[in-house]
Amino acid sequence: MPTRQIGWNVSEVAFAAMYLLVAVQALVLAYGFTRRYVTWRRGRPYGPIDQVGERLRQALAVAFVHRRLIRPGYVYAGLMHLFIFWGFVVLFIGTLIVLLEADIARPYFGFSFYQGAFYVVYKLVINLFGLLFLIGLLMAVYRRYLQKLPKFRRSLSDDAIVLGILLFLGLTGFLLEALRLSATRDEAAPIHWVAYPLSLALNGVDPSILAGAHAVTWWSHMLANTALLVYIPVSKLAHIVTGPTNVFLRATDARAALPLIANIEEQEHFGVAKLDDFNWKQLVNFDACMRCGRCLDFCPTFNTGKPLKPRQLIVEVGAYMNRRAGLFAGPAGPRINEAGVRGSELTSPDEPSLAQVPLAAELIGDVVSEDELWDCTTCRACMEQCPVRIEHVPLIVEMRRNLVLEQSRFPQELVLLFNNLERNGNPYSFPASSRADWAGAAGVQELSGVADPSELEVIYWVGCMSSFDARNQRVATALAKILTAAGVKFAILGKEESCSGDPARRAGNEYLYQILAQTNIERLNQYQPKRVVASCPHCFNTLKNEYPQLGGTFEVVHHSQLIQELIDSGRLRVAPVAVRDGRMAYHDPCYLGRYNQVYDAPREVMNRVEGGFVELPRCRDRGFCCGAGGARAFMEEKRGTRISHNRLNEAIGTEASGVAVACPFCVTMFEDGVRALNVEERFAVRDIAEIVADGL
Ligand code: SF4
Ligand code: SF4
Incomplete structure (x- = not known):
């Protein structure tokens, strides 16, 4: 019956040392993650955590099925990670099975399962996952070091250490098996289908030399394993735990809305100036990054040579957080210098590094520059792609809030924006009274002139850009023409409409946003609209997803949705436009x-x-x-x-x-x-x- 002698060529002393090392590994792992948890809890309170079941499901899906990792455009990277992860997990479980047989089943129950059919299947499966593990690692080496992707132009030593240890473990695992098979002339050798060819190559070697090589390999494998497990909590590998934790804690309420500053009039402190101003859920974000660089792929600032690189921001604040907590920050500390990508001068070679930043450094200014914070377009490309759901935009806006509301430090151009919003209810210097000037020529009526607003099907929320900008007034006029052609009864708020508040909110001026939003909510409530249609996606998002935070709940659609609906229902008949010079x-x-x-x-x-x-x-x-x-x-x-x-x-x-x-x-x-x-x-x-x- 096929089986093998567990502990062949391993002395009692070596086994005892192994268990000692396992105990050390467990203690270091527990200590490392407990310290991280304590560090997070220094943040402001957050909670309660709702939808625990759904959160758990998503966290497990990310951890075990790599749901957000394997997606269009990332099949190679996703499979690579899947092979490494499941290879490691199955090999780890395989080791536990051997220990279960040797230390529990046999000595305490006089029972053995590590033989016969079970043993054959076990060996076939372990060899398969060991091979996948190695393939995944080689794919990672190719991707990180040979593919020369801009986002991996300068890799951290952390990546090399992690890949090096894992490769060493995978290779020595197979070598150990091959040495034993060859030295013992194991009859079941062919079922070890990956190690077997290697064992054939060793068959001519003296068995005592094979046994000596086996002992050396066993010790080096064991020490490498210890190094890996001890390294996990202080390296990028921490994401094995912190990544799914971050997915579990992600924002589920008002997904597309920024967090509200409740009772803003009573607050004395706004946004984030130092680490402890983040809530503890937000602090987890800074520890969860797996450095995959997906947040860079569609980031407009990274791809146009601006200082803001979302991965760098997260990694550096994370390193800063761990340093301040007295934790070893790992090689994540020094700045990731991505100079020269896509032909742009991104950063100068003497850019300050965290290694030079004293511990007393300020979060804003020393760790994250104000330029980085103001360059963000809040486009959400980073958040959309991040496999572990790091929420870059709210983190950046929290720091903007502090700069604006507490420190009055913001780009000069925003002075004009805020002043205009306060005075005119629009970002420009046009008087509020001229907001509906375009409407007369377009035959659009204002709500104040409608005898019975309850008869209206929709209120058209025009937005500042289409109200005041001549080019975009043509868009508003076109939409009015469409609504009229479809027989939709509509009107605009006109002079009663103010800026939705989106630019103020994104710029960190939550106070001004709330004033504008409250005014608009009161106006809309007054007219009780059946539906609101917005031709500006910024207004659409704010009215739909953010006004409910202040008590304004309306059915809001974007004009593309309404136009599609009108065409589908047959209310709008459109002759196909002759495509003259090619499609758009x-x-x-x-x-x-x-x-x-x-x-x-x-x-x-x-x-x-x-x-x-x-x-x-x-x-x-x-x-x-x-x-x-x-x-x-x-x-x-x-x-x-x-x-x-x-x-x-x-x-x-x-x-x-x-x-x-x-x-x-x-x-x-x-x-x-x-x-x-x-x-x-x-x-x-x-x-x-x-x-x-x-x-x-
Ligand atoms: S939200 Fe900001 S950091 Fe994220 S991709 Fe867009 S510009 Fe880059
Ligand atoms: S922030 Fe997210 S997407 Fe960006 S490198 Fe880290 S894990 Fe990857």
């Missing part, structure tokens, strides 16, 4: 797509009206921002290259004749872009409402 590309606005998962409605409208569209390489949840979000539309783009040009060049590089959008900010960014790139004659920028209105 469709660009996903971040606040429509990633924030609200409205990907299909605008595409469906394009299909119906234009007979199709060009899908851009970076599309849907992997779309690339136009550069306007996060109040960036109101700030100068001083660092790196222009985000809108990066996106436009992508669209121009296709066969598209122009770019269709569904957001007034995208219209403005791209209109400016086509002029700057000198392609306005041949490359059009149009909102889908304009395209539909052309077909009426």
Whole structure:
């Protein structure tokens, strides 16, 4: 009956030493993670944790099925991680099975299961997962060191240490087996189907030499295993525990909304100036990063040479947090210098490193620069791609809040934005009374002039950009034409509408946001709208997802959704527009797509009206921002290259004749872009409402 002698060539002393090492490993692991937990709990209170079952399900799905790891565009990386993870887990379980047989089943119960059919299956499976483990590691070596991806241009020593130890463990595991098979002339050798060919190669070697080599390999394997387990809590491998923990703790309430500062009038402290100002759930984010770099792939700041790189921000604040807690920060400390990616001068070689930052350093300024904080467009590309659901945007906005509300430190351009919002209820210097000036010519009525507002089907929330900007007034006019053609009874708030508050909130001015939001909520409540349609995704997101935090709950749709609905129901008949010079590309606005998962409605409208569209390489949840979000539309783009040009060049590089959008900010960014790139004659920028209105 096939089996093997457990502990062949391993002395009693060696076994005792092994158990001692296992005890050390367990203690260090427990100590390391307990210290991390204590560090997190220094943050402000958070909770209660709701939906525990669902959170657990998602955390386990990420940990064991790699649900967010294996997705379009990341099949190689996902499989690589899956092979390494499951290879390690199965090999670990395999070791436990052997110990169960040797130390419990046989001595205490006089029973043996490690033989016969079980043994055969065990060996076949262990060899399979050992091989997958090695394949996964070799894939990782290729990806990190040979593929030369910009995001891995400079790898941390941590990566090399982790990969080195794991490779050593995988190889010595098979070598141990081959040495034993060859030295003992094991008749069941062929079932060890990966180690067997190696054992054949060793068959001519003297058995005493094989036994000596086996002893040396056994000890080195054991010590490497100890090094690995001791290293886990202080290295990127901590994500094995902290990653699923972060997924478990992710925000489930108002997914697309920023956290509300409740009772803001009574607060004396705003946002985050130091680590302890984060709540403890937010602090977990900084420990969860697995350094995969997916947050960089579609990040507009990283890809246009700006200081903000979301992975770097998370890793560095994490290292800073652990240093301050007296924990060994691991090699994560020094800055990840990604200089030179995609031809841009990203960072200077003498960029300050955390190694030089004294422990008393400030979080904002020394660890995270103000430029990094202000460069973020809040596009959410990082959050969407992050496998362990790190929530970069709320973390960044918390620090902006402190800069704005407590320290009055913000870019000069925002002074004008805040002043205009306070005085005029719009980001510009137009008086509030001129908000509906465009409407008369478009035949649109204001709610104040409607005899019975309850008869209205929808209120059209125009937004500041389409109310005041001449180019975007054409979009508002086009949408009004569509609603009229479909027989939709509608009106606008007009002079009673104020800015939704989105730019103030994203810029960190929560106080101003809440004033604007409360005013709008009161107005809307006064009219009791059946539905609100917004042509600006920023307004759409704020009204739909953020006003409920302040008691304003309305049914809000984006104009792309309403247009699709009107076409589907037959209320809107649109003659297909003659496609003259080729189809247009469709660009996903971040606040429509990633924030609200409205990907299909605008595409469906394009299909119906234009007979199709060009899908851009970076599309849907992997779309690339136009550069306007996060109040960036109101700030100068001083660092790196222009985000809108990066996106436009992508669209121009296709066969598209122009770019269709569904957001007034995208219209403005791209209109400016086509002029700057000198392609306005041949490359059009149009909102889908304009395209539909052309077909009426
Ligand atoms: S929200 Fe967008 S701009 Fe900001 S860090 Fe994430 S990907 Fe980059
Ligand atoms: S923040 Fe998330 S996406 Fe970015 S490197 Fe870390 S784990 Fe990967």
